[in-house]
Amino acid sequence: MSKKMTGAEMVIEALKDQGVDTIFGYPGGAVLPIYDALFQQNFVQHVLVRHEQGAAHAAEGYARSTGKVGVLLVTSGPGATNAVTGLTDALLDSIPLVCITGQVPTHLIGSDAFQECDTVGITRHCTKHNYLVRSIEDLPRILHEAFYVARSGRPGPVVIDLPKDVQFSTGEYSFNENIQHRTYQPRMKGEAALIQRAVEMMAAAKKPVFYTGGGVINSGPAASELLRELVALTNFPVTSTLMGLGAYPASGPNWLGMLGMHGTYEANHTMHDCDLMIAVGSRFDDRITGRLDAFSPNSKKIHIDIDPSSINKNVKVDLGIIGDCGHVLENMIGLWRSGAKKSDATALGEWWEQIDEWRARKSLAYKNSKEVIKPQYAVQRLYELTKDRNTYITTEVGQHQMWAAQFYHFEEPNRWMTSGGLGTMGYGLPAAIGVQMAHPDALVIDIAGEASILMNMQEMSTATQYRLPVKIFILNNEYMGMVRQWQELLHGARYSSSYSEALPDFVKLAEAYGGKGIRCDDPAKLDAAIMEMIDYPGPVIFDCRVAKEENCFPMIPSGKAHNEMILLDLSDDAGLEIGSIIDEKGKMLV
C-alpha cells in the first residue's frame, strides 16, 4: 500500500517498517526536516550523542549486542566526516549500520555550499555501499535497499546521503518486505560436495583445530550453538580471534583461549602444529597469522566464509567453502551424523596430551603484587565480580583491550564489543551507550585505558542525559600502554609522546558530568571499590590506578611465527630483551 508523504517522513516510516526503535545522531542544518519528523512521532527514540563519531560507535554497540542493524543520523559536511571513523570501524569488523547523512539541496551540490562535502565520494571507501538520493521517487527503494545490503551477506555500513530538498519534497511511499536486489544476492548455502569433503578431512584428521572468528557471531546465535555442537561431536580443540570470543564458551572443555599476537601459548602452538585447520568465519588477519611463510606450515586448511574474497586472500587454503557459517556448520553436523563419522580417538588423545603440555606453560601467568594493582588482576577481579550478572563488555584499544580479551571470559556471543580490525581508540564508551540503550537492565562495562577514554570522553554527557548506568573501568597506567610497550621493545625505551601528561582528575570529571567517580590504587580495596561501582545506579568512571610499566604477554613479536612467541619470564624482574628478538624486517611491520 502506498502513502503520500515527505522525504523526511519516509525516513521515519522506513525506520518503523524495518523495526528500528532506536537511532543515534546529531542534528544540523541539512537534516532539520528529519529531526522535525522525529519530533512528531513516538515510535523511534533518538539518542543525542555529543560527537558524530560517538553516534557511529553507539550504533555499532547496539548492532553487535542485538544482531540488528544499527542506525545513525548526522548532518552534512562535518557531521558526515566525523562519522567516517565509525563507518570504517564497522566496515573492518563487518557490523551492519545504516547511516543517514544530510546533504545540501541538489541544486547546490558541487558549489562548495555551506557544510557541503562529497559524502558519497568520501565514504565510498569506508562503506559496503552508499547512495546519493537525487529524487523523491528513489527514496523508499533506497531506504529499504540500504537495510538489505547492510545486513545481508557479510554485513557492513551503508550510507544514504539525502539532500535537504528531497527531504522536503512529497512522494509515494511503499514498503515491500521481499525485495529482490538487482545485483546483490550473496550466497548463503555452502556447496554440498565441498562440505562432504570437509567432513571427510575432519574424520581423517589427527591434529585438528577449529579457528573461529567474528563471522560466527555475525551469523546469529544459532551459529554459536551449532559450533558448540560440532565441537562436542568431534572433540576437536577450538580457538578464536578477538572478534569471535563468546561463540564457544570460555568454560568449555575444548577451549584454548584466544589466538594471535597476544593469544595463548596453547592456541598458537596448536595452530602451528595442527594437521587440519578449520577456519570458520575468520579471515587470517595479520594479528592472527604472524609471519605468513611460517604460518601453520604442515596443515590442510578448510575455510568457511560468506565473503569469497576472504578465501585465499592472505593464506592459501586447500578447501574454501563459500556460505553463511551457520548453514555450513549445520550441514557439517548433519553429514557427520548421517555418515556416522568418528574422530580418530587415539590420535586425538595424543593431540590433547600435547595441548595439555602447552597449557601447562600457563602463558597468561603474571607476577601479582600486594602494593600495586596489576592490570591483569584488575580485569580478573572485575570478571569474578560480574560474571554471574547480565554483563556486556566493551573496550577501547590497547593493552587494556588485550588484557580484557585474555582475562575476561565470555560464555555467550554478542556480549563482547571491541574494535578489532580498525583498532579505534575511543570506541568503547559510545559503544557501551549503544549496548545500554538496547539492554537497559544489563550491566554494561567499558574496560578502558586512560588515553583511549579521552578520545570520546564527551559521550559521558550522553550517558548522563539518558540515565544510562554505563561503567567506565579505566586501567590507568598513565601511558598509552601499547605504544609504550612497543617503544620499550623496539625503540630503546625512548617513550616518545606516549606518556599521558596532564591527565584530568577522573573522579572530579565524573562528577562534573553528573556521574560518580571512584578511585582505587590498593589491591586490597579493589573488590569493594568494584562492588561500589556495580551497585551505583548511574554512570561511573572508575579510575583504577595500575602498575605503570606492565607489558602485555604472551606476544608473538612482529615478523615471527606462532611457535616463536615470547612468554613473561616470571623469574626475571628485569624483563625481556625483546628488542634483540625482532629483526629489522619485523620492525617494519605494525
Next chain:
Amino acid sequence: MNAIAALSPYSSSMGKSNTERHTLSVLVDNEPGVLARVVGLFSGRGYNIESLTVAEVAHAERWSRITIVTTGSPEAIQQISHQLERIVPIHKVTDLTVRGRAIERELAMIKVRGKGENRVEALRLAEAFKAKVIDATLESFIFELTGAPAKIDDFVELMRPLGLAELSRTGVAAIARGAEAV
C-alpha cells in the same frame, strides 16, 4: 620472501616473479559513481590498471560493460575478481583470459606530420597495416587503426621516426570467442 609470495597474493603482486596479464569483463549497473567504485578499488588495494574502457551496452537495462586489463600473480588476479564481485552494483565479473581465446581490439587515431619521402613512407606503412586515412593536410595525416594492442604498438613505433605528432587510443575492448555469452 619467495615462500611468502607463494602464500599471499598481496606480497606476490609486489614480487615480480609470476606476473600475468589478464583481461576482465565487468558488467555493471550503469548508476552514478559505479566507475569510481571500480577504479577506487584498484587504487585502494594497490592493483594495476593497464587499460580500462567503459560504455553502456544495454540501454533499457542500464547495463554498462567495463573492460579492464590488469597484471598480477594468478592469486592476485583471482583476488581482484572477488573484490570486484563485492561491489554492490556489479552484475558479473568474467576473467576472459582464464576463459581463454578472447578477442581483444583497440582503436587508435595517430597524427603524423611530415613532408616528402617520410610522408610517402607513412602512407605506404598505413596501407600495409590496413590503417585508414581519416584526415589529411599537405603536411599531415591522421590514421585510424583498429587491432590488437600489440599491432597498434608496432604501427606507432614505425610512425615515430616519420613524424608522429599525437596519439589517441581507446583502450582494450574484449569479448570471448564462441557461441557462449558472458
